[in-house]
Amino acid sequence: MELINFLIRHQREVLLLTLQHLELVAMAVAVSAIVGIPTGILLTRRPGLSKPVLALANILQTIPSLALFGFLIPILGSYGIGRLPAVIALFLYSLLPIIRNTFTGIQGVDRSVREAAHGMGMTNWQLLTQVELPLALNVIIAGLRVATVISVGTATIAAAIGAGGLGTYIFRGLRMNDNLLILTGAIPAALMALAADFSLGFLEKALAPEGRFPRGGWKKWGVATAMMILLLGTGIVLSGRNPSAQKSRVAIGSKDFTEQVILGELLAQLVESQPGFEVVRRFELGGDLCHRAMLSGEIDAYVEYTGTALMAILKLPPKPDAGEVYRLVKSEYARQFDIEWLEPLGFNNTFAILVRQDDADRLKLKTISDALPHARSWRAGFGQDFMSRQDGYPGFARAYGLSFKDPPKEMDLALTYRALASAQVDLIAGNSTDGLISQLNLAALEDDLHYFPPYQAAPLARRDMLEAHPELRRSIARLTGRIPEEEIRRMNYQVDGEKREIKSIVRGFLVRNHLVTGP
Amino acid sequence: MANRATPVVEFRSVSYAPEAHCSLVSELNFAVHRGETLVLLGRSGSGKTTTLKLINRLLEPSTGEVLVEGRSTADWPPIGLRRHIGYVIQETGLFPHFTIERNVGLVPQLEGWPADRIQRRVEELLGLMGLEPARFVKRFPRELSGGQRQRVGVARALAADPPILLMDEPFGALDPLTRADLQREFAGLAQRLGKTIVFVTHDIREAFTLASRIGLFKDGRMIALADPAAFSRSDDPEAQAFLASLNGPSSFHSLS
Numbered sequence: 001m002e003l004i005n006f007l008i009r010h011q012r013e014v015l016l017l018t019l020q021h022l023e024l025v026a027m028a029v030a031v032s033a034i035v036g037i038p039t040g041i042l043l044t045r046r047p048g049l050s051k052p053v054l055a056l057a058n059i060l061q062t063i064p065s066l067a068l069f070g071f072l073i074p075i076l077g078s079y080g081i082g083r084l085p086a087v088i089a090l091f092l093y094s095l096l097p098i099i100r101n102t103f104t105g106i107q108g109v110d111r112s113v114r115e116a117a118h119g120m121g122m123t124n125w126q127l128l129t130q131v132e133l134p135l136a137l138n139v140i141i142a143g144l145r146v147a148t149v150i151s152v153g154t155a156t157i158a159a160a161i162g163a164g165g166l167g168t169y170i171f172r173g174l175r176m177n178d179n180l181l182i183l184t185g186a187i188p189a190a191l192m193a194l195a196a197d198f199s200l201g202f203l204e205k206a207l208a209p210e211g212r213f214p215r216g217g218w219k220k221w222g223v224a225t226a227m228m229i230l231l232l233g234t235g236i237v238l239s240g241r242n243p244s245a246q247k248s249r250v251a252i253g254s255k256d257f258t259e260q261v262i263l264g265e266l267l268a269q270l271v272e273s274q275p276g277f278e279v280v281r282r283f284e285l286g287g288d289l290c291h292r293a294m295l296s297g298e299i300d301a302y303v304e305y306t307g308t309a310l311m312a313i314l315k316l317p318p319k320p321d322a323g324e325v326y327r328l329v330k331s332e333y334a335r336q337f338d339i340e341w342l343e344p345l346g347f348n349n350t351f352a353i354l355v356r357q358d359d360a361d362r363l364k365l366k367t368i369s370d371a372l373p374h375a376r377s378w379r380a381g382f383g384q385d386f387m388s389r390q391d392g393y394p395g396f397a398r399a400y401g402l403s404f405k406d407p408p409k410e411m412d413l414a415l416t417y418r419a420l421a422s423a424q425v426d427l428i429a430g431n432s433t434d435g436l437i438s439q440l441n442l443a444a445l446e447d448d449l450h451y452f453p454p455y456q457a458a459p460l461a462r463r464d465m466l467e468a469h470p471e472l473r474r475s476i477a478r479l480t481g482r483i484p485e486e487e488i489r490r491m492n493y494q495v496d497g498e499k500r501e502i503k504s505i506v507r508g509f510l511v512r513n514h515l516v517t518g519p
Numbered sequence: 520m521a522n523r524a525t526p527v528v529e530f531r532s533v534s535y536a537p538e539a540h541c542s543l544v545s546e547l548n549f550a551v552h553r554g555e556t557l558v559l560l561g562r563s564g565s566g567k568t569t570t571l572k573l574i575n576r577l578l579e580p581s582t583g584e585v586l587v588e589g590r591s592t593a594d595w596p597p598i599g600l601r602r603h604i605g606y607v608i609q610e611t612g613l614f615p616h617f618t619i620e621r622n623v624g625l626v627p628q629l630e631g632w633p634a635d636r637i638q639r640r641v642e643e644l645l646g647l648m649g650l651e652p653a654r655f656v657k658r659f660p661r662e663l664s665g666g667q668r669q670r671v672g673v674a675r676a677l678a679a680d681p682p683i684l685l686m687d688e689p690f691g692a693l694d695p696l697t698r699a700d701l702q703r704e705f706a707g708l709a710q711r712l713g714k715t716i717v718f719v720t721h722d723i724r725e726a727f728t729l730a731s732r733i734g735l736f737k738d739g740r741m742i743a744l745a746d747p748a749a750f751s752r753s754d755d756p757e758a759q760a761f762l763a764s765l766n767g768p769s770s771f772h773s774l775s
Contacts, residue, residue, distance in 0.1 A: 116612025118577055119685075120626050120675075121601030134616050 003183055010184070018188050021165035024083065024158060025151040025196075028090030032147060036095050037140065040102025041128065050103060057096035065089060065157045073161070073292075082282075082298060086155065086163035093154055094147035101143025105136030138208040145200035152193040156185065160256075162285040162293070166192075171256065172284065178499065247278040250465065250472070253290045253299035254283040258495050258502075259349065259433055259488060263303040265506045267459060270475050273516040277472075288312060294339055300465040301476070304341075305349055307455035309333070311391065318391055322348070322454035333460070340466055342473070343480035344458040347488045351386060351396075351452050352432035352444040354420060360443035367448035368400055371427070378426035380404045383413030386429045391453060393429070399451045417442070433485060435493025457483075478515055525589045526550035527683060527715040528574055532583035535569055543569045544739040547583070553682075556709055556716040558726040560761065561736030567719040570736070571685050574717060575604045587683070602626055605676030605684040605714075609691045611668045613660040619645070619671055620656040626679040644674040649704065666697040673705070677712070686718045690725065702728045723761045727751075735761070 007014055043050040063071075072085040109132050117127045133140075159167030169185025172178075250271050254264030261283050268279045282299050291313055293299040309329040310316050314336075319325050330341040353368050365371050386392040387410050397403065409425065416428040421440040430437065430444075437444060459476050466473045491509065494500045510516045528551040536542035544566040551557045559567040572578040573585050576592045584591045592600060613622050621628075623644055624637040632640075642652040648670040660668055669689055676684055690698045690705075706729050709716055720726055726733050726747070733750045735743040737757045745753065751762060 110610075110612075110615075112608055112610035112612040113614060114612075115577070116606065116608060117614075119575060119601060119606035119608070119612075120629070121598045121603075122629065123598055126629065131614060135614075 002180060003187070006180055006184055014184065014188065017164060017166050017168055017185075018192070020163070021152070021155055021167075021189065021192065024086055024090060024155045024163060024165055025148060025192075028087045028151050028155075029094050029144065029148050031087070032091050032094035032098050033144060035091075036098030036143075037102050039095075040099045040140075041106065043099070043103045044106045044132075054096070054100060054103070057099055060092045061096045065093070065154050066160065068092065069157070069161050082161070082293070083163045085161055086158035086165075089158070090151045090154055093150055097143040097146040097150070098140075099143075101139050101146075102136065105139030105143075106132045108139065109135045138204045141200060141204040141207055145197060145204060148196040148200060149193050152189060152196060156189050159284070160286050162282060162289055168284060247276055248469065249278050249280055250301070250469075251280040251282055251299040253285055253293055253302035254281075255290055255302075256284040256286045259431075259492050260284075260303065262488075262491050262495065262502055262506060263345075263457065265502050266479070266509070267301055267303065267476065269503075269506055269510055270479070270515065271472060273510075274471055274475055277469075294460065294462060295337060297462065301459060301461040303345070303457055304460050305455040305457055306344075307350070307391075307453040310453065318453040320450045320453065322456055325454050326456060326458070334463070338463045339460050340463050342459045342461065342476055344456040345479055345483040346457075346481040347433060347483055347485040348454055348456050349431055349433045349488075350447075350455045351392075351429045352434075352437070353447070354417075354428050354430045354437065354442045354444055355426065356420060356423070357441045357443045359426065360445075365443070365445060367446040368402075369448050371445060372400065372402060375402055375404055375427065378404055379406055379424075380408040380427045381411055381416045381419045381425035382408050382429050383416055384410060385413065391451075396429075396451055399449055433488045433492055435489050435491075435495075435497055437489065439493055439497050457488075482513055482515070526586070527553050527588060528717065529586040529589075530570075530573075530583070531586070533573060533580045533585055534582045535573060535578055536581045542581070542739060544573075547741055549734060549741060549744055551715055551717055553715055554713050555731035556718055556729050557732050557734060558718045558720060558730035559734045559736055559741075560720060560723060560726045562721060565736040566739040567721075567736050568687055569739075571687055571717060571719055574683075574685055575601050575606060602630060602679060603681055603683065605678075605681040607669075607672050607676045607684070607686045607689040609688040611660070611672040611689075613668060613671060613675070615660055617659075618656065619650075619658050619660070619663070622660065622671060623675045623678055625675060630679055640678060641674075644677055645671075647677075647708070648674045650674070665693050666701060669693060669701060677714075682715060684714050684716045686716065688719055688721070691720070691722075698725075705729065723765055727765075 039053065043053060068089045069085060072088060076085055076088075113131060113135070114127070117131050122130065155163075155165050156167030156170055159165055159171050166185040166189045169181050170189075171185075173181030173183075173185065252264050252268045252271065254260040264281065264283050268281055271277050272279050282293065285293060290299065290302045290304070294302070306322070306325045306329050307318070310325055311318055314329065314332050316328070316332075319328070326341070326344065333339045333341055353371075355365060355371065359365065363370070363374060365374075382393055387408070393408065404427075409419075411419065413430070416425070417430060417434075417436045417440055419425045420428045420442065430442075432444060436442070459479065461473075461476070487509075491505055494505050495502055507516075530547040530549050533547040534542050534545040536545075547570060549557075559570060561567050569578060573580055574587065574592070576595065576597045579593070584593065586592070587595060587600065587604070595603075614625070617625070620638075620641050623641045627637045627640060641656065645652045645655055650667060650670055655663075655667075655671075660671070663671065669692075672689060673686075676686075690701050693701065702725055709729065716729075718729055730747055732744060732746050734741050735750070735753075735755070735758055743750065743753055743755050743758055750758060753759070753762075
C-alpha cells in the first residue's frame with residue numbers, strides 16, 4: 001500500500017526512470033543484434049572462427065558488471081560516464097546469447113534441407129534468407145530474449161555511472177537504508193524483465209517453423225504486436241525528450257549521497273527561479289564522476305568540498321588552513337580546468353569522531369585527546385572509506401597515538417552509527433554534517449590537533465557557462481555562507497530520518513531565506 | 520543444345536578424393552543417354568551418392584571430368600546447372616516452413632516465373648503425382664504422410680521441367696507397399712515424360728522395376744553396366760549377391 005502511494009506520488013519520476021531504463025536496454029540490444037546476428041551468420045560460413053569468437057564473447061559475459069563499467073571509464077575518457085558506457089557494457093553482455101543462438105540456430109537446420117536447397121540451385125544468399133534464417137528465426141529470437149532479460153537486470157547497475165534508469169532508486173534506497181525505495185526500483189525492473197521475457201517468448205513460439213500456428217494468422221499477429229510495442233516504446237521515448245524551445249539548458253550534477261543531492265537540488269531550484277532557464281538534473285554520480293562530467297561539459301555546476309578537490313582531484317598533500325586550501329583549489333581549478341569555485345556555502349563536511357553523548361558527559365570528553373586514555377579499553381568501527389583513505393584511519397591513529405582494545409571493525413558507514421548507538425562499538429568516524437548525530441544522541445569530539453583537512457562546501461561552475469549567463473553567477477552567489485553546519489545537518493536528517501522529499505525541503509529552505517519568492 | 524547422339528551425362532576418368540589416399544569414387548567412365556533411366560545399384564558406402572552429386576556439381580571431381588549435355592560441369596555456372604537438373608533425395612529435403620505450393624514452385628520462383636504460371640504448374644504437377652491440388656497446396660510438409668511427402672519431392676524436382684532428374688533413394692524410407700505403388704507409378708511417368716534419369720538405390724527389385732540399364736557399384740568403382748536382362752545373367756560375384764536377394768523370402772511380398 002505504502003509502495004503504491006509512493007509510486008503514485010512520484011509517477012513522473014518513476015515513468016522517466018523506467019523510460020530511461022527501457023531506452024538503455026533497447027539501444028544496447030538493438031546494436032547487439034545488428035552486430036551479433038551477422039557475426040553468428042559469419043561463423044556458420046567460417047566454422048573455424050566459431051570457437052575463438054564464442055570463447056571471447058563468453059569471457060566478456062563473465063566480467064562482473066561493476067568491473068566492466070570500471071574498465072570503460074578510463075578507456076572512454078570524458079565519455080566514461082552516463083549513457084554511453086552503460087550502453088556499451090550492456091551491448092557487450094548481449095553479444096554472447098545473440099551470436100551463439102544465431103550460430104546454433106543456423107547450424108541446426110536439417111542437413112537434408114540444406115542439401116536440397118543447394119541441389120535446387122539456390123544461391124548462398126537465397127539459402128540464407130529463404131531457408132536458414134526463417135528456420136533459425138525462433139532460436140535467434142530466443143537469443144534476443146535472453147539478451148534482453150540480462151540487460152534489464154544489468155541496467156540497474158548502470159545507475160552507478162550516471163546512466164539513470166531504475167537502478168537510481170535501488171542505489172538511493174541502499175544508501176538511505178530505505179526498503180521502499182529499493183522496491184520502487186526493483187519491482188518495475190522485474191516487471192519489465194518479465195514482460196520482455198513473456199512477449200519475446202510468445203514471438204519465439206509464434207515464429208517456430210513448425211510451431212503451433214501453422215496457418216500464418218498467429219504469426220502475423222505476433223509480429224504485429226511486437227512492432228506495436230516497439231513503435232509505442234519509441235514514440236514515448238521520443239516524445240519524452242522533446243526539448244522546449246528558447247530556454248537555455250543548464251545541467252546540474254551531484255554526487256551519490258543525500259547531502260549532495262540536497263545541494264544539487266538547491267542549485268537546480270535557484271537556476272530554475274531565473275526566467276528562461278531549464279535545468280537538467282544529473283544527480284547521484286559516484287566516485288569522481290562529477291568532476292569528469294564537468295570536464296566533458298555534461299554538467300555545468302555542482303557542489304564540491306575543498307579537501308576532496310585538493311587531495312582526490314589535484315592530488316596535492318593535505319593542508320590544515322581552510323582559507324589557504326580554498327585559495328589553492330580556486331586558482332588551480334581556474335588554471336587547469338577552466339572551472340570556477342564560487343564562495344563557500346558556510347559548512348565544513350569533514351570526518352567527525354563520534355562517541356555516545358552519555359560517555360562524553362560521564363568522562364567529560366570535549367576533544368579527541370581527552371578520549372586517548374579510555375581508548376585502550378574501547379572498540380572502534382569505521383566505514384570502508386575512512387579505513388582506506390590517505391587522510392583516514394592510519395594517519396589519524398598515528399597523529400594522535402591512538403590504539404584500541406581490538407583492531408577497528410570495518411563496516412558499512414551507515415551501520416557504524418547503529419553499532420555505536422547500540423554500544424557494540426564505542427567510537428566511530430562519521431560525517432560532521434550527518435543528521436543522525438543529533439538523532440541518535442551522539443557527540444562529536446573536537447579535532448584538537450587539526451588532523452582532518454578542511455572540507456568546505458562550495459559551488460563549482462564551468463567558466464563558459466558563467467560568462468554566458470552572468471545572472472546565474474549572481475543568483476548562486478546569494479547562497480554564500482547561508483548554510484551553516486546545523487542547517488545542512490537538519491536538512492540531511494529531514495531526508496534520511498524523516499523520509500521527507502528533497503524537493504520540498506529545498507523549496508522550504510529557499511523561501512525561508514528569501515532566496516526565491518514564496519509560492 | 521547438344522544433338523541426339525551426344526550423351527546427356529558423361530563421366531570421363533572421374534575420381535573424387537576429398538583427401539589424398541581417401542578416394543570415394545575412382546576411374547568412373549560411363550554415359551547416360553537421352554530418355555534412359557540409369558540405376559546406380561550398390562551397397563551403402565559404395566559411392567553411388569557421391570557419383571550423383573558429381574553430376575549437379577554439389578561435388579567437383581578431383582581428376583577427370585563430368586560432362587552434362589556435352590559441356591564439362593566445370594564450365595557450367597553451378598546455379599544454372601542445378602536449376603537445369605531436378606534433384607530428389609531420400610529425406611525429401613522439403614522446406615518445413617513453406618507450404619506444399621511454395622515447395623513445389625520453388626525453382627520456377629527462383630527463375631522468376633510469373634505467379635499465375637507458377638500456380639498452374641504446381642497444380643498440374645500435384646495432379647500428375649496423384650495429389651489433389653485443392654487439398655494440398657496450403658498444407659505444410661509435416662501435415663503429410665511419408666509417401667505424400669515423397670510425391671511432393673518428385674513434383675518439386677520436375678517443376679521447372681528439367682531434362683535431367685537425379686534421384687537418391689527417393690523411396691528408401693517408405694513402407695514396402697507404398698514404395699511399390701510409387702515405383703510402379705514413377706516407372707510409367709518416367710516413360711511418358713521422356714526425362715533422362717539417374718537413380719540411386721540399394722534395392723535390386725527397384726532397379727529391375729525402373730532401369731533401362733543398371734550400373735553396379737562396389738568400393739567406389741562401377742564394376743558392371745548392363746541392361747536388366749544382361750545383368751540378371753551376370754556371373755560377377757557382387758551381382759550374384761544382389762541377384763540372390765531377389766529369391767530370398769522377402770520377394771514373396773513384391774511379386775504382384
